[in-house]
Amino acid sequence: MANSQKPESLPYLTPTQVAEKFKVSPITVRQWSSSGKLKCQTTPGGHRRYLPEDVAEFAKSAGISLDELNSGPCRILIVEDDSQLSHLLQEFVSSFDDSLEVYLAEDGFRAGEMLHTMKPDLILLDLMMPGMNGFEVCERIKRNPATRNIKVVAMTGFSSEHNVNRILHAGAETCLKKPIDFALLREILAQCRGKKSA
Secondary structure: OOOOOOHHHOOOEOHHHHHHHHOOOHHHHHHHHHOOOOOOEEOOOOOEEEOHHHHHHHHHHOOOOHHHHOOOOOEEEEEOOOHHHHHHHHHHHHHHOOOOEEEEEOOHHHHHHHHHHHOOOEEEEEOOOOOOOHHHHHHHHHHOOOOOOOEEEEEEOOOOHHHHHHHHHHOOOEEEEOOOOHHHHHHHHHHHHHHHHO
């Protein structure tokens, strides 16, 4: 009778709880499940639930250290060539929570140099920059096993359907339109901070 334990009494995690562990959105977790990368159970009501051991196995196979993800302060890298907007964002992030570590990069090349030294948890990435644009930066981040788990939030004043779809396909979590909706940004920051304090 050892296997007669009811599903609801098992220590299942919700998509949101799994997302918090990996610093991604619940949508990304659902995509992992749909593609078969992350095992899940489905409740009678059609909701996905995850066993901790399945989550740990997925993290191991993906080369992700959950301990590293959930330790230390939340680091945010702002990659923006418009210095006025860059400093405005820095001021907003710092005023939101002074425990957040905020760094600035004026272009894609500088961002690339900083990735491995500061190991950001979240990147606010402008799409249209001279030299290496945001699409290239995001693609490089997601292609490298050492940086692919960094959460990327794109920002653009050219939010055409093509640009939005292209950056999401490159691995960004979402794409914020300029001028920036600070209410949305506040939600993103709260998520980042919450994951680090969990």
